[in-house]
Amino acid sequence: MNIGIVGLGLIGGSLGLDLRSQGYQVLGVSRREDTCHMAIETGVVDDASSELKLLAVADVVFICTPIAAIAPTIKQLIPHLSPDAIITDVGSVKTPIVESVAPLWHNFVGGHPMSGTAESGLSAAQRNLFAGNPYVLTPIETTPLKAVEQVEQIARSLQAKIYHCRPLDHDRAVSLISHLPVMVSAGLIAACTSEGDPAVLELAQNLASSGFRDTSRVGGGNPELGVMMARYNRQELLRSLHRYRYQLDELIAQIEQEDWNALEQQLQNNREARSHFSSCKG
Numbered sequence: 001m002n003i004g005i006v007g008l009g010l011i012g013g014s015l016g017l018d019l020r021s022q023g024y025q026v027l028g029v030s031r032r033e034d035t036c037h038m039a040i041e042t043g044v045v046d047d048a049s050s051e052l053k054l055l056a057v058a059d060v061v062f063i064c065t066p067i068a069a070i071a072p073t074i075k076q077l078i079p080h081l082s083p084d085a086i087i088t089d090v091g092s093v094k095t096p097i098v099e100s101v102a103p104l105w106h107n108f109v110g111g112h113p114m115s116g117t118a119e120s121g122l123s124a125a126q127r128n129l130f131a132g133n134p135y136v137l138t139p140i141e142t143t144p145l146k147a148v149e150q151v152e153q154i155a156r157s158l159q160a161k162i163y164h165c166r167p168l169d170h171d172r173a174v175s176l177i178s179h180l181p182v183m184v185s186a187g188l189i190a191a192c193t194s195e196g197d198p199a200v201l202e203l204a205q206n207l208a209s210s211g212f213r214d215t216s217r218v219g220g221g222n223p224e225l226g227v228m229m230a231r232y233n234r235q236e237l238l239r240s241l242h243r244y245r246y247q248l249d250e251l252i253a254q255i256e257q258e259d260w261n262a263l264e265q266q267l268q269n270n271r272e273a274r275s276h277f278s279s280c281k282g
Helices: 010-021 033-041 052-057 067-080 095-101 145-157 167-193 198-207 210-216 223-232 234-256 260-274
Strands: 002-006 025-029 047-049 060-063 086-089 111-113 134-137 161-164
Touching: 002 010, 002 052, 010 025, 010 145, 025 033, 025 052, 033 047, 047 052, 052 067, 060 067, 060 145, 067 086, 067 095, 067 223, 086 095, 086 145, 095 167, 111 145, 134 145, 145 161, 167 198, 167 210, 167 223, 167 234, 223 234, 234 260
Parallel strands: 002 025, 002 060, 025 047, 060 086, 134 161
Antiparallel strands: 111 134
8 A cells, every 4th residue: 555645744754654664655745855855764755755746646645734734735635646545634623624625535534643742853753653642533424434444544553542533522622631731831931931030030940840841841842833723723722721711710719718628629629530531540
């Protein structure tokens, strides 16, 4: 089977490494010629080009571009594809992508491998990035079952955990556990750096340890990705932010009123609730 990858960054590059190890023939497309050369030299792909026509022989194509470029890229890709080719994407927001692409290509399967690192670019690609992590597929009523099964089979070969859901349900869920943390973390960093006393700020910077490192990591990541989350999942992210603000107001009220019993109960509830999120078990 020939698999195409458009966008040879962290996700696209890691896909290439794993899929080639599974015996697939992998063809990559990148806007930059030097990225194409690097992808071939490092074994990420069998062949690469800056031209989408390279994917004319592809059976399945993964679109690994930034969210804003997914639909435009697919429009440019369609004239080069076989009518039976399957297209899937890796975007972290699904509703706007599925709504814009499904009418263009019947064999489109929305997807989101929930894996990544703080690094970006092809040089950050790594093997087994997807192993043990969720891989969400968001087919709709018109999505051909065979196309879904084919993408699922490939995702399973990556040793990922497969989940199926509606695009909107995906977006609501990730707004809570992925997009909201980015904004909360960004607010944390901004709150700390807004300290008006330079001596206190410097001391805080010197004392910052694992707690601050862990809670600030996603807020100090790729700004473009954060904007894309907010722009393309705006309504669901706002919904989550308002919910979070309500919870903050509750905590503020408990501290202002010195209601330590209520605060302790809330923290105890949080401790118990945290274990129900898969990444926090064990």
